[in-house]
Amino acid sequence: MTQGSDMIQDAIAIIGVAFVLPEADHLSALHDNLSAGRVSVRPPAAGRIRHAGGDPDAAYATCAYLDRIDMFDHAYFGLSRREAEFMDPQQRIALQLSHQAIENACYAPGDLRGSRTAVFLSAPYPRYASLFTEPDPQQILGTIPSAAPARIAYLLGLHGPVLSVDSACSSSLAAVAMAVRELRRGETDLALAGGVSLHTVLHPRDSVDELPGVLSPKGRCRPYDTAADGSVAGEGGGVVLLKPLGRALADGDHIHAVLRGVAVSHNGYRATSMSAPSQDGQADTITAAWQDAGMPLTSAGYFEGHGSGTPLGDLVEIAGLQRVLDGASAQAPYWLGGVKGNIGHLDHASGMAGLLKVLAGLRHRTLYPTAHFTTPHASMQSDSTVRVSDVPRPWQRREAEQPRRAGVSSFGLTGTNVHAVVEEAPRSARPAPAGTRAELVTVSAASPAALERYTRRLSDFAATTEHRLPEVAHALNRGRDDRRYRLAVVARSITDLSEALAAATPREQPVPPTAPPVVLLFSGDSTVARVDDAAWQRLCTELDATDGTPGTAGDGAAARLLRRQHALHQILDALGLDTGRLVGSGPGNLAVRVARGRMSLTEALEKTAGEDLTDTVNDEGLGRAVRGFTRSGAILVEVGGDGVLSRRIRDLEPDLPIVPLPADQGRHGVLTTLARLYELGAAIDWNCAYADSGIARIEAPTYPFEETSCWYGPQPGPRGAAGPRPDARP
Known part of the structure; x- marks a missing residue:
């Protein structure tokens, strides 16, 4: 019609x-x-x-x-x-x-x-x-x-x-x-x-x-x-x-x-x-x-x-x-x-x-x-x-x-x-997505019991639905509020999603009422520079990413590091993460300056000519930064997997959460990092993440409200307790 x-x-x-x-x-x-x-x-x-x-x-x-x-x-x-x-x-x-x-x-x-x-x-x-x-x-x-x-x-x-x-x-x-x-x-x-x-x-x-x-x-x-x-x-x-x-x-x-x-x-x-x-x-x-x-x-x-x-x-x-x-x-x-x-x-x-x-x-x-x-x-x-x-x-x-x-x-x-x-209704003009790659799927609720019940319901839904994985992921990520009790899984198929949700053990601890800041670490000796070209190209292909400018055969190690850290920053930004808080060391500082718009990628690449990956860290400045991270409850992300910044920070404050962002595990590895960040309370802008996806909206199970008897008259249990307001991330 x-x-x-x-x-x-x-x-x-x-x-x-x-x-x-x-x-x-x-x-x-x-x-x-x-x-x-x-x-x-x-x-x-x-x-x-x-x-x-x-x-x-x-x-x-x-x-x-x-x-x-x-x-x-x-x-x-x-x-x-x-x-x-x-x-x-x-x-x-x-x-x-x-x-x-x-x-x-x-x-x-x-x-x-x-x-x-x-x-x-x-x-x-x-x-x-x-x-x-x-x-x-x-x-x-x-x-x-x-x-x-x-x-x-x-x-x-x-x-x-x-x-x-x-x-x-x-x-x-x-x-x-x-x-x-x-x-x-x-x-x-x-x-x-x-x-x-x-x-x-x-x-x-x-x-x-x-x-x-x-x-x-x-x-x-x-x-x-x-x-x-x-x-x-x-x-x-x-x-x-x-x-x-x-x-x-x-x-x-x-x-x-x-x-x-x-x-x-x-x-x-x-x-x-x-x-x-x-x-x-x-x-x-x-x-x-x-x-x-x-x-x-x-x-x-x-x-x-x-x-x-x-x-x-x-x-x-x-x-x-x-x-x-x-x-x-x-x-x-x-x-x-x-x-x-x-x-x-x-x-x-x-x-x-x-x-x-x-x-x-x-x-x-x-x-x-x-x-x-x-x-x-x-x-x-x-x-x-x-x-x-x-x-x-x-x-x-x-x-x-x-x-x-x-x-x-x-x-x-x-x-x-x-x-x-x-x-x-008229027939949908949007084709169903292929559904052949890994997807992040998030579930959240206002209480541990509701989260467990919702997770089981969604597992049953995934086991019987005719919708494809990208449509279900889109519905649950973009079409639901993010509450304080959270679960995230990465699945490669709709069957995989059903099984992952059935086997999941939801966290019993709530995330903070206000989303913690996410800080990206750009270490000058990051392992991302040593990821082989085949694995790196697989990641870029699976995430529709690019190094930014064509590379040349004469690119040194520092240029390779810069290109890849810059690409990973853009990937996280496209996935809806707030990527405005950055810390760099050594050659990684160039990636920070590019990310902040203080120089172009081309200008930064010119500065890498002849440089190696020797890194130096300002311990005094890093110590001040770590104290600030601790006060704000920040979550740190080591862009590229492992580097000197995450190692030094662990020495200074072992309890600070540091999540690695690997570059050798393709789309699945990046989404696994995002899943971990979500479970720790990071805010993800799903409208940004799906801005150009073209995925149609579908019906999926709605939030499982808890059943508390609220009839007027004598009832067991406390009557005065109120939950947080909806705009306070309950």
């Missing part, structure tokens, strides 16, 4: 996805559940009843509950446990999902700090506050809905517009629509959008009978079925990271799908009451969204409806969709479905649930069965081209060269209608 400029201008790419739905937290699991027609509605578990302060012997309404909503990694975000306990769990989930959505897009969250990234989030007013038995100032920011997107922006350092969106059931899809429009205006670079909905207070079983036609007395939501008798509650949340399609393609982003058009409107006087649905209002919204997309509504292969399973709601929705498709001729039907039969009605997050279902279907090219559906609603005309999807089936294109498209509807209780046009 090629993309013309006229088709790209207003299109918005979904480049990051994170969600938690009942029994699914990634698209493959959601696909499996939907394909099997799995229904996640059940009574509350004993732990949920206890957290809600309920009676363990009472009967409560069924719901598609999430598990472990009390768990939250407060320390990762620099929050005390007490502050986290006063946070509505909808806030906590939204924060972690936003972080995961950014990582899912293969961006390090820290790289977005200070960016024009917007946050549009929806969540119902929390009833969590009803559990509080003591006053605390943190209750306000912990429970007001506007604090949820604000906390995300505050803790992640985002500078775009931040808004809490509330249009009842259509809120989360409205948040997505607002993000699309903000990005189109060009005043925002990226946007996080989505919604979360939880039921922290349980409802008695007999309360269902008080709302006939709204809640199903049988506890089954049957979208578009003639036996539909009401909806069922559900829980969940999802966040997407959005970016203009043109920029996403240029940046090599992984694109889940494309938002082509959106529309938001209100029923106004066309409904019999503010809470009643309107056929005209819904039909107009659907039509407007496809007009916004600039494509015919008849190009859709599927419609994910609101599908509340209420007799009136389904009646009006079916009539509205049949109206906009009235007279449309098609060889294949327009399929209609609704996810609420599987996971219930997610209230403010229901539109996001529908969008996630479409994303799963586009990825797996599958149309899913509508749970509990057996007989079409009586309002469905026998000759209608709209059919309810009743079995899993391949999602066929309507035309051979046309991308798969879907419409997603979400209609709010108070009359706000939202529709979005979603299209499958």
Whole structure:
């Protein structure tokens, strides 16, 4: 599928996805559940009843509950446990999902700090506050809905517009629509959008009978079925990271799908009451969204409806969709479905649930069965081209060269209608890298336990992924923040990576909170000058390096030393290491002067004529330097392997870390040095290291947040400890 400029201008790419739905937290699991027609509605578990302060012997309404909503990694975000306990769990989930959505897009969250990234989030007013038995100032920011997107922006350092969106059931899809429009205006670079909905207070079983036609007395939501008798509650949340399609393609982003058009409107006087649905209002919204997309509504292969399973709601929705498709001729039907039969009605997050279902279907090219559906609603005309999807089936294109498209509807209780046009992602134009050379792969976490868990998860990922080693290395190096507990391995293949991670023993000591300085040592008698030409050329070839100027047969030992030390300095610089701190001795001082820009390489080479590698060291000056290295916690790198500077420094201060940079072990040896520096806490500019790589971004496992119970009430363990802030390298 090629993309013309006229088709790209207003299109918005979904480049990051994170969600938690009942029994699914990634698209493959959601696909499996939907394909099997799995229904996640059940009574509350004993732990949920206890957290809600309920009676363990009472009967409560069924719901598609999430598990472990009390768990939250407060320390990762620099929050005390007490502050986290006063946070509505909808806030906590939204924060972690936003972080995961950014990582899912293969961006390090820290790289977005200070960016024009917007946050549009929806969540119902929390009833969590009803559990509080003591006053605390943190209750306000912990429970007001506007604090949820604000906390995300505050803790992640985002500078775009931040808004809490509330249009009842259509809120989360409205948040997505607002993000699309903000990005189109060009005043925002990226946007996080989505919604979360939880039921922290349980409802008695007999309360269902008080709302006939709204809640199903049988506890089954049957979208578009003639036996539909009401909806069922559900829980969940999802966040997407959005970016203009043109920029996403240029940046090599992984694109889940494309938002082509959106529309938001209100029923106004066309409904019999503010809470009643309107056929005209819904039909107009659907039509407007496809007009916004600039494509015919008849190009859709599927419609994910609101599908509340209420007799009136389904009646009006079916009539509205049949109206906009009235007279449309098609060889294949327009399929209609609704996810609420599987996971219930997610209230403010229901539109996001529908969008996630479409994303799963586009990825797996599958149309899913509508749970509990057996007989079409009586309002469905026998000759209608709209059919309810009743079995899993391949999602066929309507035309051979046309991308798969879907419409997603979400209609709010108070009359706000939202529709979005979603299209499958264009094929990546970037070829996969060859993957035939060694790569450095880094893993980090905010605690030893999280690092060990992440390492094992990544080992399993490497064992099963179809991606090549350079893509995985790029995702984990460039697409993740560097935390204080670190591991780095050098692998030659994706299988080698899986085995290396499985066998690794992560360090239990954290690196310093501030990156230690790295000092390069250029000894005048460095062994780099004695590396044979074949080994040296192999290193230069594998690292795309050069000596800087053509050598001559008359080059002496000092010229050879200078060329090679200069080349190694450039290699480290290209790999993203800060190479500004330099110490030289004897002929090595020429390499230092070239590196600092005080003379050109050609000028320095002229000074080497006739010189040998006899070296001298100013012991007094070196002693002062070593004392400074010790105070600053510096890491030293002997450029070329071994030399007089590292030997003298070991005599003066044996505990100073000195890492050799060999020149006779090719790319693998250089990356092994970089791995050691990373594990010691050195800062590596991954954006610099991958600036010209051309490697596309891929999906890889996101950070494994620790699970600490942060439910309000008596809990074991200290409540006051806070972790370091995210900008303090936790």
